[in-house]
Amino acid sequence: MSIVHQSIDTDKYELIVVNDGSTDRSESIVRKLQSNYPIIKLIKKENGGLSSARNKGLDIASGDYIFFVDADDWVSPDSLSQLLKIINTNPDDIILFKVAEVYPDGKTKAIHFHLPKSNQTLPVDDYICNYTILSAAWQGLFKRSLFTDHNIRMPEGFLAEDDDLVVKLYSVAETIYYLPIEVYNYYQRPQSISNNSDTHHNEKLIRDRISIFRELVNYVQKFTGKRKMGLERKLNFLALDIIRLLIRKSQTRPTIDAILQQLSDLGCFPLSRKAYSVKYTILRTLLNKPSRIRFFTSLKKSEKFF
Structure with a gap:
């Protein structure tokens, strides 16, 4: 819901929802939302895991930029409009922003990964030699051409596939931009991939x-x-x-x-x-x-x- 509740014209972006073989009411909820938000594209597939779902979304995406949002997470209000302004004025290969961890008790904590100076374009070579790349697909916006021109997809059947994705994206990108606003809210689910104790x-x-x-x-x-x-x-x-x-x-x-x-x-x-x-x-x-x-x-x- 956070993605459709944005102060941005709906013809400026597309929302692709991949139902990766869910067994709950997720699909019916999305179908009801489609009646009010026609920008939603619902894709149904057999369960194949996170990478498979992301790859399916990439296959049908038509926009200039890709923004991954996981099922438990959300986007801050009005953040897409600010990102759109940056894309129109600074169409860099990667657009980074602030990220917050959100805990079940409601507490939040900023994720302190190294970022370049705000509101400036930086060559990727300079960035990766001086800053630490965050292993997360949702860390920023990525030009879709990075995926299509270099045949980049996430390895399926693996956990922590983001390591592979970010290294390959940064290996082919040329410019990067940092917008100092909080965009992504990363929910700390107790049994997530990183927190699972099994x-x-x-x-x-x-x-x-x-x-x-x-x-x-x-x-x-x-x-x-x-x-x-x-x-x-x-x-x-x-x-x-x-x-x-x-x-x-x-x-x-x-x-x-x-x-x-x-x-x-x-x-x-x-x-x-x-x-x-x-x-x-x-x-x-x-x-x-x-x-x-x-x-x-x-x-x-x-x-x-x-």
């Missing part, structure tokens, strides 16, 4: 993260210069994220050793000693030895810290 789910999440990471390491090798340096910066942060995931999900010693060996074989462990940020430097210092990772994993209190 053992089998977490084992798959870790397997998928390392599989996608391995593919990205090979993918980045085809680039050179600042573009490669910036993408390798993201890879080093992803390697750190995988290690932190091992700790947060309380993995066993055999699993930890196996994942660290795979990271080592890829040349990504021990972690790079480059001084990307204060936080990275601190965590790298704490987690650059297998014994320390196993130690922190054994401490339940460390799960929230990492």
